[in-house]
Every structure is written in structure tokens, then in C-alpha cells.
Amino acid sequence: MFEAADVLDELNDEQRRAATHSDGPLLVLAGAGTGKTGTLVARAAWLRAQGTEASRILLLTFTRRAADDMLARVVSRAAAGPGGGLGTPRTADERICGGTFHAIAHRIIRAHAESFSLPPEFSVIDPADVADVLDVLRADHGLVGTERRAPRAAVCADIYTRCVNTQTTIEDVVAASFPWCRDFTGQLAGLFRAYVAHKRGHALVDFDDLLLLWRAALADPAAGAALRGLFDAVLVDEYQDVNAVQAEIVRLLRPDGRGLTCVGDDAQAIYAFRGADPGHLRALAGAYPGLNVIRLVRNYRSRDSVLRLANAVRPQSEGLELELTGLRGAGAFPQLVRCHDEATQAREIAARVLDAHESGRQLRDQAVLVRAAHHSDVLEVELSARGIPFVKFGGLRFTEAAHVKDFLAAARVVANPADDIGWFRVLRLHEGIGPTHARRIVDALRLADPSPLERWPAAVEAVPARARDAVSATVTGLIGAAALDRTADKAVAILAALVGPLRARYPDAGPRIADLERLADAAASRPSLHEALVELALDPPVSGSDLAGPPRLDDDYLVISTIHSAKGLEWPVVHLPHLVDGAVPSDMALSSRDGLAEERRLFYVAVTRARDELYLYAPLRLHHRRNGRDDRHSYAQVSRFLDARAQAKCEIVEAAPRQPAVPRVAQLAATVDAALESLWGAG
């Protein structure tokens, strides 16, 4: 049914050794652009050719996009031969089980909710919801700012998730990463206990719980054997970005290492801030004595000129050294454009984007990669002014927009009436309902007891008179939605229930409601509202245009992305702005050694996204919004990562500010004021 030979023919020797490695544990150290994805796809294909059923191969990836990409490639090779097949598989046994750790964990937990004694209607809450829960509980635990400033809810949530993902005690996490919260360690412990109890009482599951529950089920003597037995082979991509819990899940899935393949590159570890630790990659050799290590160093992506800079920037790491060798010829030197200020930088980028476009590149062959989402603000204005279309990835997400959160909260209430955070948000949407009233109403519903919806007629007494009609209408609408069967009908009914309060709340309600109509459409195609909600929480649309439907093939636009979101991707032309200390590396990371090391890896990831042309920009005068007038700008240094050795691999260009076309006029405002004075008359 399937020819592995075709796939293997396209591989080099090391790749083929990795793809056809027999049974024991395998670690593939794959530098950037060395064909890691192709190798993993080939390995999955080879395993199938050896007789492993597709559904018994588990592929764990870092993003949903990476999983879909690889699954499609495996299938297209099997179903349509090399190069063919755009469709996704329809038959279950053709399908490899693939996704992020969180998505797979969710799938397993949802399927076995009863075995894990979870209510089947449990809600999955995102980090913002976690902060909302903590914000409510905070008051009971001596964490409201009175004499000394207590950590805010979002900070508490960060500490909590850090403890979980690194499996470290509060004392150690606070001491290492949140020293200003040291005085509150005791209160935080109480808060976290209450938070866990609250989640269990209201059928809430957060992102961390998904991993913890999967791990606990795997560690259970009875359930573990059954869950392990679901798979014969486990392939893990981007292993340098796993956290302690994920590493243990992998261990529990393949305790003896048979059928385990991990792929990673510790120079590309960029998720320490959320508990990932490339130490788990290095620890694999100790965990599996028979571990086979294969290095991929032949780079198929970038020109030598780009690779020379990449190698100069790449951090050194003990034991896992790796120097990339190019195969695509020399290429032009990367340009380092020293810009007078940010406006100059924006003009220089726009000019080079247009140059490349005129010499035959499509806009979508180019990307601008930034450290922080707001780094492209000035550029976006410049691009709009010049009529250059662009799409932005990363940064603020569609699901973080207020009205989207409102809709998701209402949908969660319908799916899981015990979801107090959802109730809270829906109630507060109404005029005249603040935190206190919302809490009273939620208390009156007694969500922890069975069937809170039936208690609504009594709870309505807790609504202040002037808001009663509006709130009643909304809740009645939601109760009606809960009674419907089809997902599509539910979604429509939920939106209908919200239209009134949304119009009252938002002056620009029209476009917001239009957004939600598309969201309701998207949710309607899912088998259940539950699945739709979790998919949205776990894998939110990355840009507002995502829900507008697939982009037309003739649409051409420049990509703007955070470096984090650009991981694993490549473009023929890459522009890297803001290469000054304070931005790259971020000033948030300057104080710690580890932080700085991660920033360097991030820069390495950015540089290695480029295939042919790489442009680096350093705006040397930055504006600041300060209260004082004197302090309008400061001077920046070219990023410390672009030291003399790295700059030697670049062509250096000076970009001066545009000369003003009109001569400077002194005291212009004084002239105007004097003219105005004549209007006020002689007093």
C-alpha cells in the first residue's frame, strides 16, 4: 500500500539513518534548516512501511500548525505519491495521532473523563481565566494591597504555573524569579490550595491540569498500562522546549525507550519563560543508557552568508556542539542597517521590502520578525501609508478581544453551568452589575450544587432592579441555548442572547457582533460546543483575519510575526528590526544570565529563518513616552549579540534621517499665540 523507498531516496545519509533507526531510543540533534521535519515525516512513513498502524504512532509537536503540516505530508506520500495530495485523510486508520501535548492530553482526558472521575462537561480555562479566578480568591488570602503591595492576580497566576511546570516549590520559584513577592509566600500557598479546590468544585481544568492529568493517568498502575498501550511509537518534535511535566509524560509513555524518537536543538530553546528547560534534552542520555544520537548539520535552507552569521551568533553548549554547513551557495552578505531612529528604520524596511518585491519576490516571501509585538507599531503605520498589505502573527490574539471573551464565557456557561468565571463575566457585561452584584448572583445560583440553571428564578432576586430585565433576558436566552441539541443552533442562540448587552456595552458593537457571527459559524462546524471551545482556547486563531475564511490564492501580503511565532518557519527574505540592547535582548532579560542566554538563542532562531536575504536594523535613537518633556528619547547600542565578530559577517549601512524639506522656524507657536491674543481684545 505504501512505498517507503520514495521517501528515503530524498534523504541524505544521516537523515536516512534517523528515519530507519530500528527500535531503541533515538535522539536526533537537528540544527536549524537541516530537514528535521522531512526526517520525522520519513520516519513515520518508514514505521508504517514496517507494519506499524498509523493510529498507533503518536506525534507530539509544539504547535498545532506543525502537527497539521507533518500529518498532511505523511498522508500525501501514502495516499497520492510524492508531491501530490492536498487533502487531509478521512479514514481513521490512515491517520497518525498528532498534536500538541496539550491537545493530545485533552483528547485523552475528554475521551476518558469518567474513568478519571471528571465531570464530562468540564470547561478548559485559559490563563486569563485563571487570573480571574485568582483575583476573586485573592481577597480571602491576605493578598489585597493594603499596607504593602501584594502581587497582582496575573503575577499569582505566573507563579502558580511556574511551580507546576518546573515542579518546583513556591519558596524556590519566588526566590529565583519573583523575589519581590517573598513576603507573600505563605499567602500564595493558601491561595493556590484554594484555587485547586475551586477548580475541582466548578469543573474547571486549566492548561497545566491537562498535562498533570495525563501524567497522573499514565503513572497509575492500571490506567497507565492501557494508555501506554495505545501507541507503538512516540515521536517528539522540539524536545528542547518541553517542561518537567512533559518530559515525564514522555518517560511514562516509553519507559524503556523502545519506539521513542526525540528531535531537538538546544540552541533553539526559547520557552524557558513558561517552564521549558533544554536540560531535559541533555538528560535524555542519562535517562536512556542505550540512547542513539544522530546529528543533522547539513543545512538545506540558507545561503552560506546567512549561515556564517548564524554560526557566529549561535551559543556554545557543552556536549551538543553543532556547526551548520551550507549547500545552497554563497549568497549576499547580511546587511546591518544602522538607522538614526525608529521612523528611519520603518522607512528603510519598507524600501527594502519594495525593492525585493520589484525584483520579483512576492510579499509573502518576506517576513519582518520582532521580539515583542509592539515593536512593529511604527512600521505598521508606514506600511499602511505606502499601501503595502501585511498580516501580523503572534502578539495580541483574537480570543483576547473583550467581546470574544464575552462570547466564550457565555458559551462556557451553556456547556458547563458550574463555570462561575463564565457566569461572572456574562453578568458583568450588563450595565449596573459590578463585581459585588455579580458575586451575589453567582452565590445565589449555588453553582457547586447540581442543576444551578433551575435556580435562576430565585437568583434573579439578587439582580438590582434597574438591571433585572436585561439580565433576565440574557440568562433566559442562555438557558434556552443549553436546551438545544445541535452545536450550530446553540452557537446562534448564545450570540442572540448576547446581542443586547453587547450593543449597550460597546459603542462599536456592529463590527464586534460581525466578528462573533463568524466565530459562531466556526464553532458550528465542530461536533460539540465543548470541542469548539477547547480548540479555541488551545489553538486560538492567530490573527483577526483567520476567521475571515481562507485567504485567496492571489492575495499577497507581507508577514509580520514575533520571533517566537516564527519558530520552524522560513522565508526567502527576512527583516529583523530593533536589534538594539533593551529590545533584542529584551530589557526584561538583561539582569539574569539565563535570561540573556535565552535571548541569544532567540536571536539565533530569528537569523536562521532566512533563506536568501537577511536585513538587520538597529534604530539608534529611541523615543519614550515620559511625563517630563526633556526625556523624549534615549540613545541605544547595537545589540550585544552583534559583536565585532558577528558584524564582520555583515555589510554595514548607515541610514540617515530624511532631511526636512522645510527650513526650521523658531518660536512658531509664540507667533500663533500672539496672533490669538488679538482675538481676546485688550483687557
Add this chain to the structure above:
DNA sequence: GGTAACTGGGTTTTT
């Protein structure tokens, strides 16, 4: 007492 409206200061990266 509880809410809305205003103001001033701050902003990393994401499953």
C-alpha cells in the same frame, strides 16, 4: 454601598 467615569502610568515571548 456599589458602580461608572476619568486619569495617569505601563507594556515580552505562548500552550
Add this chain to the structure above:
DNA sequence: CCCAGTTACC
């Protein structure tokens, strides 16, 4: 743009 803190209204 979003949050916290303050003030002014019901």
C-alpha cells in the same frame, strides 16, 4: 491598548 486608583454619582 489595559490596568489600578481615584472621584463623583445612584
